[in-house]
Amino acid sequence: MAEAAGPVLRAPAGRSLSAMVLRRVGMSLLLLLAVSVVVFAGTEFLPGDVAQMVLGQGATPEALAGLREALHLNEPAVLRYLHWLGGLLTGQPGVSLVNGMPVAALIGDRLPNSLLLAGLTALVTVPLALFAGITAAVWRGTLYDRGLTVGTIAAVSVPEFLFATVAVLVFAVRLHWLPALADDVDTDSLRSLARSFALPVLTLALAIFAQMARMTRAALVSTLNSSYIEMAILKGVRPVRLVLRHALPNAIGPIVNAVALSLSFLLGGVVIVETVFDYPGLAKLMVDAVSTRDMPLIQACAMIFCAAYLLLVLLADIAAILSNPRLRHR
Amino acid sequence: MSAALELQPIARRRLSLPLLGLLSGILVLACLLLALLGPVLAPHPPGQIVSPTVFAAPSRVFPLGTDYLGRDMLSRLLVGARYTVGTALPAALLASLLGTGLGMLAAVRGGLTDAVISRAMDTLISFPSLIFSLVIVAALGSSLAVLVGTAAVIYMPGCYRIIRAVAVDIETKDFVRAARARGERTSDIMRHEILPNIVTPVVTDFGLRFMFIVLLVSNLSFLGLGLQPPLSDWGGLVRENLSGLSVGAPAVILPAVAIAVLTVSVTLLVDNLPGRKAAMRER
């Protein structure tokens, strides 16, 4: 029989909490390493001679040979990979093939802009989405819930550039409230900050909001459906206490998990939004680099995006591990 | 038992779609038909400049107006459907086929087979999808084959994870154990015991893969890194007409809306499919 509660105290998983978290962190690092191999392999597929590409057709053989030496092009791929990885780890991911600038400097210019955009979006979205998700879960089955569910399902599958173009059309072209482009990021006055960020943040927030609200709702609903919630109702516990004392503490882990996972959708959205609004961020830098096939720059950007992505997924998993009371109280 | 997966073969369920599902089903079907018949239905040659006015408003001759060169927007949309669906459909099929096959294999074989495939998939899933495509496009360019292959590789791991999870769940069921105890081969167990029970998740997941891939392909085209002109899918149409945004031309919005109609109706259809249980969580 599948008894849940035999007299035998089943031994817990046998691993301590910190060991599990450490193991999960280690796994992320390994994955990042695997990702770097794939990213590096990207260059290996590049047709033609990189040195030729950089110096153009008129380059002298001596110059070509010199550049090959400098770029370690004559070494076997494994060594080149190690060079590249070493550079990445020491903050020197090479120079741009297009303009000869250090990749680190190019990225250093743009990264804060992207972080600002993502940060602002998260700041706006998280409270709203949590509110929507939690209320929908508590009032599940109502018209409000069903409307939100259908709305978010639809919003998840709409391309970001539709949000972006419609937003520009409505707020900039029709209503003239806001500038369409956020090209000069002017952080001097709060007003101009708000004006230049409004559309990019709005667009990104719409996409992330739908994800986050959906996942938050799901996380809380599964808690609300559990036996101990029914038991609390039968004890005479009133709805507010039911949600605050019984459901939410158990749903915190899954909700943090949902928030972190939804935030990882930012990484795709930011590429589109920075392009549409010509926003000088990291994603725009990468898209431009793809057009010019500036591999060192592309690789460095890709690694940053992947690292950010893995970090968010890692946070999500750690939240799930930490929220298990069986592991917290042994 | 309630937590366990619904083991309901789709074929024997009475098909009772709610209204929303029915409506979205019709829309999806319409998009697929357009992809097939688009060029036949197009009133004007899609590549030809047929009007002196660029970004013309809709009229009787040009029901959806004209684009940035003065070409007929309706015709371009009708033909664009073919490229969008034509890239996404084979890619989704490929992703689903590979993901389902490998997922079942990993579940039934377990052990080392499972570990090796799962770690490889973990690596692939550690890339945000758009970033991965950017790296590939930079290295290999953006031919149709590269796009289809890239999209399939990106979305296969998600399918793999779901199918593996579902199959692992079924694999522990006693009817599979009974087949093992009988001495049946792995391939027979996959075909007779597992596959018939995962039809619903496979179909559902395929719908979602298709939707994600339409979005990816459109995004790439929108960035100018997808199919190159003269092949213009819907995402490409948005890009080439972007300059019309400031005059509020329908040419920018219409293709974007077309994409949204396709993706949203696929999602709603999947969501209203009978016996759906597959996770929307992935990607």
Next chain:
Amino acid sequence: MNADPPPHVAVSGLTVTGNDGTPIVADLSFAIARGEVLALIGESGSGKTTAALALMGYARPGCRIASGGVRVGETEMLGLGRRALAEFRGQRVSYVAQSAAAAFNPAQRILAQVIEPALVHGTMTRRAAEEKARGLFRVLALPDPEGIGDRFPHQVSGGQLQRLMAAMALINGPALVILDEPSTALDVTTQIEVLRAFKHAVREQGTTALYVSHDLPVVAQLADRVVVLRGGRMQEEAGIARLLAAPEHPYTRSLLAAAAPAPQSPPAVAADAPPLLQVTDLTAGYGGVTAAGVPRVPVLHDLSFAIAKGSALGVIGESGCGKSTLALVVAGLLPLARGEIRLDGALLPARVQDRTPAQLRAVQIVFQMADVALNPASSVAASLSRPLRFYHDLRGAAARRRVAELLDMVRLSPGLAARFPDELSGGQKQRVNLARALAAEPALLLCDEVTSALDTVVGAAVLDLLAELRRELGIAIMFISHDLSTVRAICEQVMILYAGRRVELGGRAALRRRPMHPYTDLLLSSVPELRPGWLEGISFTHLAEAAGGLMPADAQLPCPFFRRCAVHIPGTCDVLLPPHRVLGKGSEILCQRTEAELLDMQQTASAPA
């Protein structure tokens, strides 16, 4: 507290329907006198829990209370608004759920949950409530009443959790306590302790209670009166003594008959028949095998036994003792770590892949959960055809004929062949399951809890069928169960497992005679009997032994029963492996004590508590 209205409960015309209007409980009426314990019995799906919840004015999502009345004291509960209802619940009427493990909030300490009804209703200060809770822990015979409340639910055993939930239900001194199958999920040895605690607590507090159960012997221990429910309707209502002595309703009679199945006469098996299956020094477990050749998670230890051609061996023990593991090992699904298995004298390879077709065919396994043992995507005919094709290369018309024969063999109509599993009842599924195993024409059937998931009446019919099949086909059976009465009914030989050790092996008759292994003695004394007063008759010795429960650390001891055993010899039992002893009655045990010592102690120890 102020003067209570008479705590008297009256249910009249209670009807609960599904959202589509189909009745789940229909027109149920009964009354409970103050201080009385009324039992509501019926099989799964008869609407017991739905009715019990309706008594709290609660209906699960998907159903609703359509009509009727529930009066507790002077209050009509079903007329109350939300607020008043919440006031009532947990204060005047309280509930003990079937699975305490699921009903406790995993993130809160136990004491906080036990006193919550007192706090939300403001009946006591926190200090007073905690004091009262500790008092209840003592009444309920919980270990460490001062400290147990500070633990989290996963840190106490299932039996303890069930009693802690009773404390939660009693904290406000309610007018009515509803207990919903509170001991069903427990092993028999754990169950007696819980039942004793419940009975003591209910009597001591003079509580009025509704006890929901499907288990007649358990009900006989606790209830004053019984209401029999079937298909949501009341079949019979009577005092417990009358009901047991002279049941009126035919359905009640069939329940009584199924609760005590009569032993089947075994088919003639030659006394010296060569063993069909011979297992020697089997050690097995999970998590792979270490360099030393022992499993990482050892489950079965040095098991030896044999099954003669056409005979039946019962394997019995509490949950987790390794019964299913044994079936998996013999079936070749879990490789053994040490020891050997012989079939008809030939060595049986450990893994299914290495067995010959003839060996595969000879050993067939029938699983516990009929629900998951059949492929939901295959029709009955398709399910039965797979082994026919695989073992006998039967196809087409020949296969169809054989499918019909097999269905006939398990007493199902051939019309069922086209059905899918979700169109069959539980009993029908288990018969199809059996037919699929029979399709191979096996020599040995491994039956893992084949009747445990079925209702008693349906299960009894499947047992009858198994006995008939043995007579007709001469198949040998390894019959695994946690239920002593079913094992006794169909097996001539019985093996008792404790923590993966074979503590006793003997004939069915020998099982009833002392001396026996101390654990066998406890197990036999723990099976509830169908007579009131049995619970009070349990000896102190057995109660003390039952209280321990098996702990993971016990498995490391030479005798895993050492900590619980009333006759253990410190310095011997915990350091030396117990020897095999053959007892005069014919069975073999694993114990340090001699036959004479055991007999002496078991006779003196069985005086009632």
